[in-house]
Amino acid sequence: LKEIFLKDYKQPDYFFDTVDLKFTLSEEKTIVFSKIVVYPRLEGCSAPLVLDGIDLKLISLKVNGDELKVDDFHHDARHLTLSAPPSGKFTLETVTEISPQTNTSLEGLYKSSGNFCTQCEAQGFRKITFFQDRPDIMAKYTCRIEADKSLYPVLLSNGNLIEQGEIEGGKHFAVWEDPFVKPCYLFALVAGKLESRDDTFITRSGRKVLLRIWTPVEDLPKTAHAMYSLKAAMKWDEDVFGLEYDLDLFNIVAVSDFNMGAMENKSLNIFNSEVVLASPETATDADYATILGVIGHEYFHNWTGNRVTCRDWFQLSLKEGLTVFRDQEFSSDMGSRTVKRIADVTGVRTYQFPEDMGPMAHPVRPHSYIKMDNFYTGKCRISPSCIGHDIGAEVVRMYKTLLGAPGFRKGMDLYFKRHDGQAVTCEDFYSAMRDANDADFFNFLLWYSQAGTPCLKVVTAYDAQAKSYSLKFSQVVPPTPGQPVKEPMFIPVAVGLVGPNGKDIPLSSVYHDGKLETITKDGQPVNTTVLRVTKKEEEFVFSDIRECPVPSILRGYSAPIRLDSDLTDADLYFLLANDSDEFNRWEAGQVLARKLMLSLVSDFQKNEKLVLNPQFLLGVKSILCDSSLDKEFVAKAITLPGEGEIMDIMEIADPDAVHAVRTFIRKQLATELRDEFLNTVKNNRSSEQYEFNHTNMARRALKNIALAYLGSLEDEEITELALHEYKTATNMTDQFASLAALDQNPGKTRDEVLADFYDKWQHDFLVVNKWLSLQASSNIPGNIENVRKLLNHPAFDIRNPNKVYSLIGGFCGSRVNLHAKDGSGYKFMGEMVLQLDKLNPQVASSMVTVFSRWKRYDETRQNLAKAQLEMIMAENGLSENVFEIVSKSLA
């Protein structure tokens, strides 16, 4: 098992000019014919040509039309090496046999529900044919597909359809030509029984683009929202970045077996059906929002990823960070910016920060990897709504924070001007941003190379006499594997000062580094300024501040760090009520909640009686009852930080205490605010037809969080209410929320309503997955038994990633059951990882991640988790994916 290092990157000795592929698909095997025009990078090159190839049967190998002699090449389990290729340009023809039918890894060419499809990123193309499987090999492709016409009436690949017709024996063929150069990870092929929803989009220069979303015929009605999302994304990219689609056809195919969310193959995006299909009856608001974001994401890759791609996989963030940033912005513009920001920051805290604290901690641009797929971080490790690389998006966001929207746009324009059609690096993006704006980014590049979440401490002081306000920053970047000592980072800190009247104090200058800096914009004072914190310790002093303000620091979460300020509870309540930066209003509530939860956790551990701080209760009440606020914002603001987030800030993570405390606070709030919550439910019911718009979604979000709080009370009136909501629901958002409210309390009603839900929806596998995941993630003590039973339920299938993420991944959602002190949760996960690894290493490795931070727990749990890791490590034939995570965890 080989570790690959960034520092070892070398340009390839040979480039590929054109790649002509032919696939003959059949039930037993698939034959892949490939004809590549190869040329050396440097004239007179005599280096061997090394091709990647895994699980391929080589049938024939020709150079310039002649079959190669056995002595002239070497073939092993991973490579095909031509020891002395001809000098100059030559053609390389291979014929290989593969077996998509038995490919359960869902990487390369495989079958899903009777249809053929591909997944090549990051390194799946080598499972299709012999190739230099690396993104800096960019070539022009044609692809001919031959298959049985009745079984596979639709044959798709990248680019334009240039020919199609019948062949004898009931077969037919299609030839596709992609006019753009691309790396092989963007190659795609689909063959099957599919129908399409068609629409058109006229680009701003007048090009008419045919848009087609392909699914099995029965799912077509559920593609309307995806089509809406696609058209919205195409328009948005033109409006915001001036980027237009570049072909006459754009295809999306939905498949039910897919390792992650979707894949941006050139003009043939392949999607996990979970992030395409939606109807009001079967999909929740959250699903609708995810679909919008993922459709946007994959579409935006056409420029950021496809037209300009990565030189090597270490540069993943070049395309993923940037494209996630773009989809975040798109969703913000389509809905509520604040709510989207809150959701994204919650994502960073839930997925990125924990990773930064564990053995897989790595910089945005890793220095090495064993299996690249392990480096797609964020939600994608555990859920099909993966669009990976949230932290990379935060880095891109910082450019925009520093440059402003127009400056950022200038940087993007220059990036495309310089690099269209190229495979480039993170520095190239950095340089474009810098050069287009003549900007001084100091040591900003450290964000790409230094791992760990920086912690920024702030000490504040008001000098009434001098009328000045000082912020003293000190930063620490914690050590991570292989990086014991860190340098201070360049942290953009957006700051406003809120006066006693609750309004922002206009700021015009700040004293820093011995100089007075003007911070006006167009000659006018500003409400928010971005401080450039670059040193280990550093002070900024605002002058002419006539009254003692409360500072609003890190507005909009201007950098992906942990902030530790000396603000008092009173300051935080003040910000919660007054901050003009809505994100920081929410954040003030979160900081208060984190402090409260931590102090109750310590009471719990000391066996003391838990008492809820009355001021916190009042804070929640005033937000809940403030009708001037956006309802979705209220829903977010009254949601407590997750259990994982609290465990992360404890010295020794204690899942039982954190769960007990979070449950206690929820129940207390529900008891004390029972009437307010009841009114909230009653006043926010849906009366109209389902619509995906912010107002309606916000109303449902508020109603359903109120119902969730009430559901924590084990009381008959509430059960009746929730049952009523369940029965009268006209959309899945409301139906599922009431089911989840009832799911909190074990007993007859819960069992009945779960059974009823299954009865209703057993024909719809996406809805059934929600049912699996709700039960699996239940905190009911001993729920592991139920989860084990569900493994044998007809609705479960271990070969389908979505089902695994729902049931096995869902189980990990219950911290108390996963970390049960009898070791039952760990044992279960250990068994599952081994089973999954034989079928699908990518899915297995996403599950094994639950063990990676075993050192964060008490000794008993450490020993139990370590035993599972060792058991997995001892297994023969472990995949590279799982090996990498387990070995790093044990190191």
Ligand code: B3K
């Ligand atoms: N680029 C893909 C992710 C591929 C993951 C490979 N294991 C999807 C996306 O970025 O949306």
Ligand code: ZN
């Ligand atoms: Zn992506």
